[in-house]
Structures are given as C-alpha cells and as structure tokens.
Amino acid sequence: MSTDILFAPLQFGALVLPHRIVMPALTRMRAGPGGVPRAISAEYYAQRASAGLIITEATAISIQGHGYPQIPGIHTAEQIAGWRAVTDAVHACGERIVLQIVHHGRWSHSSYNPDGSLPVAPSAIAPPGNAYTPSFTQVPYEVPRALETKELPEIVGSFRQSAKNAREAGFDGVEIHGANGFLLDQFLQDGSNHRTDTYGGTIENRARLLLEVVDGISAVIGADRTAVRLSPHGNLGGLSDSDTVPHFSYVIGELGKRNLAYLHLIEPRASSIGLADDASVDSANNAALFRHLFTGPLITAGGYTTRMGIDAIAAGLADAVAFGRMFIANPDLPERIRAGAPLNPFDRSTAYGGDAHGYTDYPTLPLQHEVTTV
Ligand SMILES: Cc1cc2nc3c(=O)[nH]c(=O)nc-3n(C[C@H](O)[C@H](O)[C@H](O)COP(=O)(O)O)c2cc1C
Known part of the structure; x- marks a missing residue:
C-alpha cells in the first residue's frame, strides 16, 4: 500500500x-495542582513531535470551564508557564502545536467551582450518567444552571483571553x-439547548455563541491561527x-466564510470511542x-486506519487525518505508517490519570541504521 498521499505537505492557514x-486532542488527566501541565507532559508531546501537527488535550478556558479531574487550564500565569515548557520542547523538535480550548459546560460538577456553584449550560438539563469529581470519584450529574444572556459575553471573553494566553505560552x-x-456543542444541538433568547431556537441562534467565540478569537490571534472541531451526529454527553x-x-457554511486555519470533523462512529473501544456507530459520513x-483545510478523525485515511484523502473528503488512540500508543506513528511497521496496541487502562506508565513509556521502533550492501 502506498502511503505517499499522507506524506504530501500542506498549508493550514x-x-x-x-x-x-x-495527532488530535487526547485528554490524559495528568496535569499537576492548579491545572498546571507537568514537565512529563513536555516529554510526552516532544516524543510525538513527528506528527504533521500536534493538537493538545482539551484545556479549560476558565475555572468554570473545568469538568474532569487533572485536566490542564490556560487561565493562570502558572498554567501559561507550564505550557511554555511544552511548546518549547515541541518547537525544539521543529514541530507545530496548537492548543485545544474548552468549556465543559454541563459536563462538570459543582466540586470544580471554588464557591460550590452549579455547572452552567444553555438550559437546565442534566446530562445522563456520572460526573468525575476532582478526586476521581463518580457522582450523578447535577442539573446545571442555565446561563443568563448577559453572561454569554463573559464566556466569549474567556475564550478570547485563553487564545491570547495560548499565544503567550508559545x-x-x-x-x-x-x-x-461540551458547552459550545450543548448550545449547537437542540436536545440540550431549549433557550428562548437569541442563543436558542433557530440554528442561527444556536450557532451564535460558537461564531462569536470564533470571531472573537480570530480578532485577537488571526483567523489563520484559529480552528474549530465539530462532531455532527455525535451523541457524547447525551447530546x-x-x-x-x-x-x-x-x-459549517458559516465557518467556511471565515478563512480559518482548518476545520476538524469527527465521524459519528467515534461517539462511542471516548467511552469504550467499540466504534460501532457508523450511521453517517460527516466528511462526505x-x-x-x-473550502479551507479539513481534518477528519474517528476510527481511521491507515488505509481508510489514505482513501479519505484520495477521495477529496479531507486534507489530513487524525489518529487518536494510535498516537497515544505509538509516539513514532508517522514513521511506522511510512515503514508499514506493526503498531503498539492502545492500553485503555492507562489512558486517563496516573503517571508515566501508558504516557511516556510506549516504545518506539528501534533506530533504523543504513545498511550497505556489497
Ligand atoms: C483517551 C482519549 C482522550 C480524548 N480526549 C479528547 C479531547 O481532549 N478532545 C477531543 O476533542 N477529543 C478527544 N478524544 C477523541 C479523539 O481526539 C479522537 O477523535 C477519537 O479518539 C477518535 O479517533 P481514533 O479512532 O483515531 O482514536 C479523546 C479520545 C481518547 C481515546
């Protein structure tokens, strides 16, 4: 199988x-106290520096935006300094790295808020299942507080500030x-958005918050450094x-008018991937x-094998392919793909939380030495 099509360069803004x-965003829940990335995260990302692009794990834009234990933030000076060590390590390898920024919305718990206040959402509708508290215990999700219209500029402002902080962090x-x-998706989808103000009802209204965030961030760091990830048909979090x-x-049509660095679409078959290894949902093909x-660059993600990725690019359905679990388990994934080498299996038991095991100790291929034949 020729993998040449995967190795053609391209411009993303x-x-x-x-x-x-x-390498797509992959939450690993290994940040230190205060949501500050640890030194080991610089090692983890630098190990994967042969990716065409590294997208970091989801990183909270504000205290209110946290929703899982030990995820990093980008809203304090200590977090910015922690991330600076990561970007320096990755740039020293000649690699590009972008920060995925998130507000978890209703997928959170009051124990993340210092004042014990409820998580926020477009509407007061609890997601199904259990939340993880900061100490990794599981408790049923609470009914979130519906955000007031007048609070939404503050959410946009936090996103904008987090993008500025990201640039400051390198x-x-x-x-x-x-x-x-998560929050922006909760606004987009009408199962979770029952608002009656200008942020609910019609799709134009439900898309308003996302587009305000996109425009706000583009204004401060440039549209050509701003990207969006969407998961149409996705049902994670009960959406x-x-x-x-x-x-x-x-x-997507509105995003297409904005000259963004790229759009990143997740296939619906990946909806189950965050929760189980069974990628059985395959009802639609979002890329198609x-x-x-x-019209800008498009990344496709979700249950791709090398063969499927090659086919998607060859068919013009995407410009690049993200491999999630394969990148966790194979720090040298591009080399392995090029060489047709076997892949290390992904170990789900070490995906979230813990230490170096399952984080920085997946083996790379032995160095290939040039063989001279006579
Ligand atoms: C351990 C783990 C953590 C993830 N964390 C995130 C995340 O922080 N942000 C995000 O957008 N997607 C996240 N995802 C989804 C992946 O980016 C990707 O879309 C998904 O794993 C499907 O790709 P794959 O089949 O190549 O693994 C995560 C997936 C896994 C397995």
Whole structure:
C-alpha cells in the first residue's frame, strides 16, 4: 500500500505541515495542582513531535470551564508557564502545536467551582450518567444552571483571553472545542439547548455563541491561527439534534466564510470511542456530507486506519487525518505508517490519570541504521 498521499505537505492557514498525519486532542488527566501541565507532559508531546501537527488535550478556558479531574487550564500565569515548557520542547523538535480550548459546560460538577456553584449550560438539563469529581470519584450529574444572556459575553471573553494566553505560552494557534458534548456543542444541538433568547431556537441562534467565540478569537490571534472541531451526529454527553444535516450545514457554511486555519470533523462512529473501544456507530459520513461546505483545510478523525485515511484523502473528503488512540500508543506513528511497521496496541487502562506508565513509556521502533550492501 502506498502511503505517499499522507506524506504530501500542506498549508493550514499560518501553519505549514510537512505531512498529513495529525495527532488530535487526547485528554490524559495528568496535569499537576492548579491545572498546571507537568514537565512529563513536555516529554510526552516532544516524543510525538513527528506528527504533521500536534493538537493538545482539551484545556479549560476558565475555572468554570473545568469538568474532569487533572485536566490542564490556560487561565493562570502558572498554567501559561507550564505550557511554555511544552511548546518549547515541541518547537525544539521543529514541530507545530496548537492548543485545544474548552468549556465543559454541563459536563462538570459543582466540586470544580471554588464557591460550590452549579455547572452552567444553555438550559437546565442534566446530562445522563456520572460526573468525575476532582478526586476521581463518580457522582450523578447535577442539573446545571442555565446561563443568563448577559453572561454569554463573559464566556466569549474567556475564550478570547485563553487564545491570547495560548499565544503567550508559545502555541502556534488554537482549536476551539465545539465537539463531543461540551458547552459550545450543548448550545449547537437542540436536545440540550431549549433557550428562548437569541442563543436558542433557530440554528442561527444556536450557532451564535460558537461564531462569536470564533470571531472573537480570530480578532485577537488571526483567523489563520484559529480552528474549530465539530462532531455532527455525535451523541457524547447525551447530546442530540432534531435535524443534524441542515443544522450543521449552516454552521459549517458559516465557518467556511471565515478563512480559518482548518476545520476538524469527527465521524459519528467515534461517539462511542471516548467511552469504550467499540466504534460501532457508523450511521453517517460527516466528511462526505459536509466537506463541500468548507473550502479551507479539513481534518477528519474517528476510527481511521491507515488505509481508510489514505482513501479519505484520495477521495477529496479531507486534507489530513487524525489518529487518536494510535498516537497515544505509538509516539513514532508517522514513521511506522511510512515503514508499514506493526503498531503498539492502545492500553485503555492507562489512558486517563496516573503517571508515566501508558504516557511516556510506549516504545518506539528501534533506530533504523543504513545498511550497505556489497
Ligand atoms: C483517551 C482519549 C482522550 C480524548 N480526549 C479528547 C479531547 O481532549 N478532545 C477531543 O476533542 N477529543 C478527544 N478524544 C477523541 C479523539 O481526539 C479522537 O477523535 C477519537 O479518539 C477518535 O479517533 P481514533 O479512532 O483515531 O482514536 C479523546 C479520545 C481518547 C481515546
């Protein structure tokens, strides 16, 4: 199988990628106290510096934006300094790295808020299942507090400030997390957004918060360093939408007018991946449905094998492919793909939380020495 198509360079706004094998955001829950990335995270990301682009784990834009234990933030000076060590390590390898920024919305718990206040959401509707508290114990999700209209500029402001902080920390850009059931996705999908103000009801209204965030961030760091991740048809966090294709067609069409660095679409079969290894949901092909609406660069993600990634690019459905679990388990993934080498299996038991085990100790291929034949 020729992998040449994956190794063609391409431009993502202000970023030049040497090839099309991308490391997507992967939460690992190993940040230190105060959501400050530890030194070991610099090692982890530098190990994966042969990726065409590294997108960091989801990183909270504000105290209110946290929702999982030991995830990093980008809203304090200590967090910015911690991330600076990561970007320096990655840039020393000649690599590009963007920060994925998130507000978890209702996928959180009051124990993350110093004043014990409830998580916030578009509407007072609890997600199904259990939240993880900061101490990794599981408790049922609470009914969140619906954000007041007058609070939404503050949310936009926190996103904008986090993008400024990301640049100060040395990141090449930011990816706005509009996917996988977090706050911006909760606003987009009408199963979780029952608002009656200008941020609810029609899809134009439900997309307003995301587009304000995109425009706010573009104004401070440039559209060519601003990217968005979406998961149409995704049901993580109990999300649902009454008419996904027309609704997301509007959102993606609007994003397509904004000269962004890239759009990152997750395939619906990946909806189960965050929770289990079974990627059985395969009801729609988002790249095929929405690619024509976005003229800029597009990354596709979700259950891809090398063969599937090659086929997606060859068919014009995407410009680059993100491999999540394969990148966790194979720090030297691009080399392995090029060489057709076997892949280390992903160990789910070490994915979230813990120490170096399952984080920085996945083996790389032995160094290939040039063999001289006579
Ligand atoms: C351990 C783990 C953590 C993840 N964390 C994030 C995250 O922080 N942000 C995000 O957008 N997606 C996250 N995802 C989803 C991945 O980015 C990716 O879309 C998903 O794993 C499907 O790709 P794959 O089949 O190549 O693994 C995570 C997935 C896994 C397995």
